[in-house]
Amino acid sequence: MEEKRTIKVTVAGEERTYPYGTPYCTVAADVQDRFPWDILLVNRDGKLCELHKVLDRDCSLKMVTAQDKPGIQTYERSAVFLMLKAFYDVVGRENVERVSVEYSLSSALFILARGNFTLDQALLERVEKRMRELSAQALPIEKQSISTDDAIDLFRQAQLVHKAQLFAFRINSRVNVYSLDGFVDYFYGYMVPDTSYIKCFGLELFENGFVLRLPTQKNPGQLGD
Numbered sequence: 001m002e003e004k005r006t007i008k009v010t011v012a013g014e015e016r017t018y019p020y021g022t023p024y025c026t027v028a029a030d031v032q033d034r035f036p037w038d039i040l041l042v043n044r045d046g047k048l049c050e051l052h053k054v055l056d057r058d059c060s061l062k063m064v065t066a067q068d069k070p071g072i073q074t075y076e077r078s079a080v081f082l083m084l085k086a087f088y089d090v091v092g093r094e095n096v097e098r099v100s101v102e103y104s105l106s107s108a109l110f111i112l113a114r115g116n117f118t119l120d121q122a123l124l125e126r127v128e129k130r131m132r133e134l135s136a137q138a139l140p141i142e143k144q145s146i147s148t149d150d151a152i153d154l155f156r157q158a159q160l161v162h163k164a165q166l167f168a169f170r171i172n173s174r175v176n177v178y179s180l181d182g183f184v185d186y187f188y189g190y191m192v193p194d195t196s197y198i199k200c201f202g203l204e205l206f207e208n209g210f211v212l213r214l215p216t217q218k219n220p221g222q223l224g225d
Helices: 024-034 069-091 122-135 148-156 160-165
Strands: 006-011 014-019 039-044 047-050 059-065 098-106 108-115 142-147 174-180 183-186 203-207 208-215
Touching: 006 024, 014 024, 024 039, 024 059, 039 069, 059 069, 069 098, 069 108, 069 122, 069 174, 069 183, 069 208, 098 208, 122 203
Parallel strands: 006 059
Antiparallel strands: 006 014, 039 047, 039 059, 098 108, 108 208, 142 174, 174 183, 203 208
C-alpha cells in the first residue's frame, strides 16, 4: 500500500506541510487568526476553490474573505440559500409557489415570493429567526454533481417546478446542486462550507416583495445601507 504523500503549501508567506487529502478548511483554520474576517474560499495558484476541497498537489494558497469580490459573492450566494431553506421551513414547501431573487439594490437583494401565505413583516421575522437558528447549528452545505435528468427529477420531487423546467433546456449533461439539511437547490458559483459562516443579514418588506439585507465588501461585519 502506497504511503500517503506530504503536500507542501505556501500560505501567508510560510511554507507548511500537510498530508495528501487535507481539506482546505483545515489550512484556513490554521491561519484564520491572521485575518479580520472569516476565510470563505482559497485561491490555489490562481484557481478559486471551496473549503471542502482537498489538497492534492504542492501549491501556493491565498485566503479569500468577504473583503475580496469572490468572497462577498460567495457570502451573498450562501445567504440566499440559507434564506430559501428557512423560508420553506417556516411557510411549508406545499405552500410555496416560487421564491426568486429579482435584482440587487445597493447591499441588498430584492426577492419576490408567491404562494399560499401572507407576506408581511411578522412572517419575515419568523424566517429571519429560522435563518439564525440554522446558522447557529453550523449545518454543512454540501455540493453534488449529478446528471441533468436527475436534477430535473430532483426539483420536481422538491416541488421546484420552475427549476425543473429550466433544466429541461440545458445542453450540459451534468449540473452542480447544493443541499442543506434536506433542502436542495441549484446555484452557479461557490458556497461556504456550512451555515455558521452566514452571520450578518436581515429581512425587510419592500414594495411587493422583500429584501435580503447583506454586508458590504468594505465592511463584512455590518449590514450595508
